[in-house]
Amino acid sequence: MNGNSRAPNLSARVIRSLTQYQHKLSVYSENEDYSIEADILDIDQDSGRIVLKVQLNDIDIERYANEGSFNFDIEAAKPTAPQNREVYSVYSAPAKILKTDTFSYRLECQLPDAIAGAGIGRSARVPFVLGMHADVRLEVYRHSLSINGFLHNLSIGGCLLEIPIANSIALTVDQVLPGITLEFPNGETFFSEGKIRHIRPIGSQGYTAVGIQFINMNSEQQEAIYQHVRDAEREAAYRCGTNQKITNHSPLFIANNKDKEFRQSHSQGGKMKPSIQRGVAEIANQIQIGFLFIKAGTNFREKIFYDSADRLIDMAMRDRKALLYDLASLLMEPDWVRHAVQVAGQLADMLITQDPHSPQIREAVVGALMHTLGKPLLISPELPSLEAHMTPSQRAILKGHSTTLLKRLSVLEWSPSPVCHDILENANERLDGTGYPQGKSSEDLSSLVKTISVIKAVNKLTHGRNGNPGRPPLDAYRWINDASGAYDKSLLVEYIQQYGLYPIGSLAKFSRGYLAWIMEIDAKGIPMKVAVVKNLNFLDMNLNYILVADDFPQIGKLEEIVNPLTYGLTPLRV
Numbered sequence: 001m002n003g004n005s006r007a008p009n010l011s012a013r014v015i016r017s018l019t020q021y022q023h024k025l026s027v028y029s030e031n032e033d034y035s036i037e038a039d040i041l042d043i044d045q046d047s048g049r050i051v052l053k054v055q056l057n058d059i060d061i062e063r064y065a066n067e068g069s070f071n072f073d074i075e076a077a078k079p080t081a082p083q084n085r086e087v088y089s090v091y092s093a094p095a096k097i098l099k100t101d102t103f104s105y106r107l108e109c110q111l112p113d114a115i116a117g118a119g120i121g122r123s124a125r126v127p128f129v130l131g132m133h134a135d136v137r138l139e140v141y142r143h144s145l146s147i148n149g150f151l152h153n154l155s156i157g158g159c160l161l162e163i164p165i166a167n168s169i170a171l172t173v174d175q176v177l178p179g180i181t182l183e184f185p186n187g188e189t190f191f192s193e194g195k196i197r198h199i200r201p202i203g204s205q206g207y208t209a210v211g212i213q214f215i216n217m218n219s220e221q222q223e224a225i226y227q228h229v230r231d232a233e234r235e236a237a238y239r240c241g242t243n244q245k246i247t248n249h250s251p252l253f254i255a256n257n258k259d260k261e262f263r264q265s266h267s268q269g270g271k272m273k274p275s276i277q278r279g280v281a282e283i284a285n286q287i288q289i290g291f292l293f294i295k296a297g298t299n300f301r302e303k304i305f306y307d308s309a310d311r312l313i314d315m316a317m318r319d320r321k322a323l324l325y326d327l328a329s330l331l332m333e334p335d336w337v338r339h340a341v342q343v344a345g346q347l348a349d350m351l352i353t354q355d356p357h358s359p360q361i362r363e364a365v366v367g368a369l370m371h372t373l374g375k376p377l378l379i380s381p382e383l384p385s386l387e388a389h390m391t392p393s394q395r396a397i398l399k400g401h402s403t404t405l406l407k408r409l410s411v412l413e414w415s416p417s418p419v420c421h422d423i424l425e426n427a428n429e430r431l432d433g434t435g436y437p438q439g440k441s442s443e444d445l446s447s448l449v450k451t452i453s454v455i456k457a458v459n460k461l462t463h464g465r466n467g468n469p470g471r472p473p474l475d476a477y478r479w480i481n482d483a484s485g486a487y488d489k490s491l492l493v494e495y496i497q498q499y500g501l502y503p504i505g506s507l508a509k510f511s512r513g514y515l516a517w518i519m520e521i522d523a524k525g526i527p528m529k530v531a532v533v534k535n536l537n538f539l540d541m542n543l544n545y546i547l548v549a550d551d552f553p554q555i556g557k558l559e560e561i562v563n564p565l566t567y568g569l570t571p572l573r574v
Helices: 010-018 219-240 257-267 279-296 302-318 320-328 335-354 361-370 392-398 401-411 418-426 447-462 473-481 489-499 549-554
Strands: 023-028 036-043 049-055 069-077 085-099 104-110 124-127 135-141 145-154 158-164 176-183 189-202 207-215 507-510 514-521 527-535 542-548 558-562
Touching: 010 036, 010 049, 010 069, 010 085, 010 219, 023 049, 085 145, 124 219, 135 158, 145 219, 158 189, 176 207, 189 219, 189 279, 279 302, 279 320, 279 335, 302 320, 302 335, 302 361, 320 335, 320 514, 335 361, 335 447, 335 489, 361 418, 361 447, 401 418, 418 447, 447 473, 447 489, 473 489, 514 542, 527 549, 542 549
Parallel strands: none
Antiparallel strands: 023 036, 023 069, 036 049, 049 104, 069 085, 085 104, 124 145, 135 145, 135 176, 145 158, 158 207, 176 189, 189 207, 507 514, 507 558, 514 527, 527 542
16 A cells, blocks of 8 residues: 555545435534535545535625534435434534635535544544434433434533434423433443533434533443443444454444334335425424524524515415415424414415505514414423323413513513514404403404414314314314304404315315315315325325316215324325
């Protein structure tokens, strides 16, 4: 071997391996609301030089730099990886910035030679790369709430783990955790108490990276984590091919039968979502990211919510049918997120129909997107989950969510506009005084609040809650109409005229056993276009074709609207 040859740059090797799959590279800064997507123009595995192209319209790239260096994540779709994805993070990569035209930048970055960096306490931080994995279970509240995730990196002082953003609402910086358990592929476990050091969004698939410090470890735990880190370093070296003396996997990472079965069952047919989430799915993700900043208590990132409102309004104006169908696809998001985005989307649609030039629309939609944010702020040992069946005392706690949110916004020194404040404060009031938090009556409520009240009521009734299945639209309309003056009946009539008995995005059952998503309705609310997805006579077979009204005899007469979760279905994204 030539004495002047140099070993390949390990970070470059890992990144190159990930680019073989569908991938996305995101440059981020803890001081900015959004990460920015970058294209990889070139990567030299010998020198570790990576060249990125970034397109920015109204943002200075320097805002993402820290003393001339950049942080970025590269996320790839890997069917064999946890959650069918793998993320590798690069910290503080020195870069030369070249502006190539008005909105384009070229970043020439130098990757670190080693994949391991400085972890908590300056100990070696070993990234889990090239298929390395270990599961994590966080005990958030003793005996009442646990969260599952997987390791992103490990050091003797702590770890970085990835968890779904929907599960992170109970976590906050400096929070002490009663327990954190790491489980490695061979079945060995490590347990310690922990303290959360930092939380940030990671990748584009709805995950957060949570940095945890191990605390109160005894000598036995310290010895165990030291050995686990050494084993992880050995495994990373083996997978990267950096040490020819290491010829096989570390025993810690040789999967036992239980782990193999679990991985196989979770990798079959799994695919990462498109690297750029579209439409309301992305808005739902952004609302959760906005909540993380609110809970962190540093400042209020209003741009996230105003950008999301602008997107909903734009979609409603450009193609309201597509928006309504897309809103219905939000079935797997947490209820507080799904409800807020669906209500905001329909509110935008109704207000635009009433007066597309109304100056209230934007602020009202922002308020609707934010009006449930107080619910996850109330997560505590007394209210450990928003998804489980609640006791009367827990439901009483939850009724304070609007007041809790307004107090938090005040602490963050953000004052909503009068229209936005009206929604945040009064969206849960009813005309007959039976609402909350103040039990206001009709004369105290604006027409805007009366409108969103009807939208919210329909949304709650048509979606399952507390173990009860959602009602068909017609049943929901009847319930609201019979609610003894709690809602404005003229606005209910307006709602029915706008969305009909068979709303866009509903799942319809036809007489010949077919299930189909309603994509378009006519002026009388009669379906005109559907996406056929299932024949109940052949349950194992999924269908995917579109029919217009003239072809409906192929599937029979429309019988009823059914609950899609009964059949394990979600709308096809458009």
